[in-house]
Amino acid sequence: MIRIDRVSRPRILHEVSFEARPGRVTGFLGPNGAGKTSTVRILLGLDRASTGTATINSQPYAALPRPLTVVGALLDGSGAHRARTARAHLRWLAASNALPRARVGEVLETVGLTEAAGRRAGRFSLGMSRRLGLAAALLGDPPVLVLDEPFNGLDPAGILWMREFLSRCAAEGRTVLLSSHLLDFPVDDVVVINRGRVAAHGTLAEVQGDHGSLEDAFLALTGAASW
Amino acid sequence: MTATARPGAPAELITSVHAELHKLGTLPSLRWAAGLTWAATVLLALAAHRAAPAADPVATALRWTQAGFLVFGVLTATQEYESGGQIRATLLAVPRRFALAAAKATALIVAAAVLTLPTGTAYPISVALVGAGLGWLLRNALAAVATGLTLYLIACPVALSRWPAAANWLPDTALLDPGRGAAAAVLWPLALAVGASLSFRWRHA
Amino acid sequence: MVRAELSKLLGLPTAWIGLALGLIAAPALVLVNTPGMRQAIESGEVTDLGYENLGIGLLGALILGVVAVSSEYTSTGDDAPGAHQMTTTLLAMPRRSHLLLAKGAALSFVVAVQGALTASATVLLTQVMLPDHAPPFEPARVAAAVLYWTLLGLLAFAITLIFRNGIITLTVFIVNSSVVSVSYLLTKLTPWAAYLPDIVGAHMFLRTMPGETHIAPLTAGLVMTAWVAALLAAASYLFTRRPA
Numbered sequence: 001m002i003r004i005d006r007v008s009r010p011r012i013l014h015e016v017s018f019e020a021r022p023g024r025v026t027g028f029l030g031p032n033g034a035g036k037t038s039t040v041r042i043l044l045g046l047d048r049a050s051t052g053t054a055t056i057n058s059q060p061y062a063a064l065p066r067p068l069t070v071v072g073a074l075l076d077g078s079g080a081h082r083a084r085t086a087r088a089h090l091r092w093l094a095a096s097n098a099l100p101r102a103r104v105g106e107v108l109e110t111v112g113l114t115e116a117a118g119r120r121a122g123r124f125s126l127g128m129s130r131r132l133g134l135a136a137a138l139l140g141d142p143p144v145l146v147l148d149e150p151f152n153g154l155d156p157a158g159i160l161w162m163r164e165f166l167s168r169c170a171a172e173g174r175t176v177l178l179s180s181h182l183l184d185f186p187v188d189d190v191v192v193i194n195r196g197r198v199a200a201h202g203t204l205a206e207v208q209g210d211h212g213s214l215e216d217a218f219l220a221l222t223g224a225a226s227w
Numbered sequence: 228m229t230a231t232a233r234p235g236a237p238a239e240l241i242t243s244v245h246a247e248l249h250k251l252g253t254l255p256s257l258r259w260a261a262g263l264t265w266a267a268t269v270l271l272a273l274a275a276h277r278a279a280p281a282a283d284p285v286a287t288a289l290r291w292t293q294a295g296f297l298v299f300g301v302l303t304a305t306q307e308y309e310s311g312g313q314i315r316a317t318l319l320a321v322p323r324r325f326a327l328a329a330a331k332a333t334a335l336i337v338a339a340a341v342l343t344l345p346t347g348t349a350y351p352i353s354v355a356l357v358g359a360g361l362g363w364l365l366r367n368a369l370a371a372v373a374t375g376l377t378l379y380l381i382a383c384p385v386a387l388s389r390w391p392a393a394a395n396w397l398p399d400t401a402l403l404d405p406g407r408g409a410a411a412a413v414l415w416p417l418a419l420a421v422g423a424s425l426s427f428r429w430r431h432a
Numbered sequence: 433m434v435r436a437e438l439s440k441l442l443g444l445p446t447a448w449i450g451l452a453l454g455l456i457a458a459p460a461l462v463l464v465n466t467p468g469m470r471q472a473i474e475s476g477e478v479t480d481l482g483y484e485n486l487g488i489g490l491l492g493a494l495i496l497g498v499v500a501v502s503s504e505y506t507s508t509g510d511d512a513p514g515a516h517q518m519t520t521t522l523l524a525m526p527r528r529s530h531l532l533l534a535k536g537a538a539l540s541f542v543v544a545v546q547g548a549l550t551a552s553a554t555v556l557l558t559q560v561m562l563p564d565h566a567p568p569f570e571p572a573r574v575a576a577a578v579l580y581w582t583l584l585g586l587l588a589f590a591i592t593l594i595f596r597n598g599i600i601t602l603t604v605f606i607v608n609s610s611v612v613s614v615s616y617l618l619t620k621l622t623p624w625a626a627y628l629p630d631i632v633g634a635h636m637f638l639r640t641m642p643g644e645t646h647i648a649p650l651t652a653g654l655v656m657t658a659w660v661a662a663l664l665a666a667a668s669y670l671f672t673r674r675p676a
Contacts, residue, residue, distance in 0.1 A: 062322040078312075079311065079316030080311050088253035092253070095249050097320055121311060136316060273621065294603050302599075373602055
């Protein structure tokens with residue numbers, strides 16, 4: 001369970017509040033520069049909010065014991081130093097949270113990087129970097145997943161794979177929060193953010209309302225329909 | 228989940244130190260820095276022995292090759308800020324920043340101690356820690372190396388020749404006169420570590 | 433093209449740090465060292481007063497030479513670890529040999545201007561501080577020092593291009609410009625070490641050097657130029673053949 005409670009940062013976020021519940025994919029949608037990444041970074045303890053709280057299972061990220069076993073996060077970049085091999089990167093991450101080493105092989109298998117495990121992260125294509133980032137997020141088999149623009153850099157096959165993967169995660173009972181400026185993926189709940197404010201929040205049906213589709217609703221809510 | 232599930236601080240520190248040591252061991256640039264420092268120290272010690280057989284050749288060689296330990300220290304810190312955004316992965320894995328800083332310092336002391344063991348002096352550990360402190364503050368390897376080397380190899384000798392009484396407070400006195408410079412060799416890295424940890428705590432990742 | 437490289441070089445904050453450092457370091461050293469120099473005068477070593485301090489100003493030339501290359505290879509984003517400015521540069525100026533020439537020319541120009549200013553300032557300042565003992569202002573000697581600086585900047589440029597890493601260059605050169613040059617220690621292993629580029633170059637404008645080998649200024653200049661030419665040739669060979 002993720003709870004964002006009246007989080008503000010000067011000029012970027014204004015009293016942003018919403019929840020993401022277990023067993024559901026929550027789409028965190030908004031145009032570029034709306035405050036999605038800032039919100040996600042505050043949730044993960046990378047940035048600080050000036051007011052408000054962001055908690056995961058009622059605790060701020062920085063208070064979580066062995067955080068990788070609670071939250072898996074995918075941000076831009078793979079998070080791996082370009083000179084380190086994919087395997088070495090995942091091994092130090094596993095060591096940092098006292099996870100069994102066998103998990104490294106398992107997550108590499110899950111994201112389809114087993115063959116490339118011995119290659120340096122700097123030699124990876126954009127799509128492979130994203131897969132490595134996802135492997136790191138899955139390392140602790142976390143019940144909560146936070147993914148910032150997970151479709152960026154993926155090829156069509158990768159996008160298809162990611163969509164199925166996310167639905168499967170939600171079906172397993174995980175909380176999935178996914179920020180995106182695209183709308184083309186299956187969601188259960190929707191949070192629309194625009195210029196640092198939550199413009200709409202609810203189930204897909206609620207947010208869609210009288211608009212014909214999520215796209216129409218999104219464009220109406222963010223005032224981007226003019227073009 | 229409740230706070231009681233949180234492991235004790237010592238156990239947490241040991242896990243983080245283990246991870247940091249793993250990081251140091253798998254970075255090619257650190258292996259290069261260590262190898263080149265070693266080769267240069269041996270070569271210069273040989274030359275120093277020829278030049279002045281009476282003096283301690285290793286200490287003479289270290290006057291220059293301490294630069295290698297400085298670079299090593301800098302790289303342990305700046306690896307986090309190079310491309311790929313490793314600092315985010317690090318902070319997601321170990322979100323408590325003072326704990327992370329402590330783990331990093333411990334891992335570096337262990338690694339530098341192993342590297343410096345054959346020289347029989349602990350002084351290079353101090354240099355490596357100063358390098359790491361500069362790396363954390365400046366977040367840029369080139370800038371940190373330039374600053375550190377200017378400090379140790381240019382500013383200190385100049386300051387010493389101008390104000391000989393300052394020797395007690397210069398970070399490099401301990402190399403040739405351990406008795407006199409020990410306090411400075413501990414205080415400089417300590418001050419930088421405090422400064423770096425505070426800036427790390429308050430700056431955005 | 434030279435103008436494009438010039439504006440790129442002068443657009444870097446690090447380059448301005450190098451410029452400032454180069455401009456300030458040598459004159460500042462004169463001020464700091466004046467008492468020490470008075471002592472030296474009493475003990476009779478006065479030939480290179482003022483000129484001695486010029487060696488330290490090469491820090492600026494060095495930093496400029498390094499950043500002219502390393503800025504091109506710094507990653508431009510987290511998403512694509514392989515992305516750096518060199519790709520853009522090569523798309524704009526695909527003839528690599530011309531690009532190198534332009535870069536080298538821009539660098540030499542900046543370092544020479546900076547060197548001329550600093551060297552004159554340092555020598556004149558020495559005359560103000562120690563009017564009775566400073567050696568006369570010799571334009572030829574100052575020119576030699578400026579040439580030394582420029583060659584050193586180019587040397588740093590070539591080595592950084594070969595290793596694609598500024599840290600190695602910076603470490604080797606700063607270690608060598610410290611109070612006692614490491615090359616000097618190496619002369620104890622073999623006298624040929626006196627012909628290493630930095631030590632041989634200093635013979636161009638210093639009359640008294642530690643070490644036994646004495647090299648005439650002209651020979652010194654030629655040897656150093658040969659070093660720079662050889663390393664630049666190696667660097668451009670690698671640069672034109674390696675993938676960007």
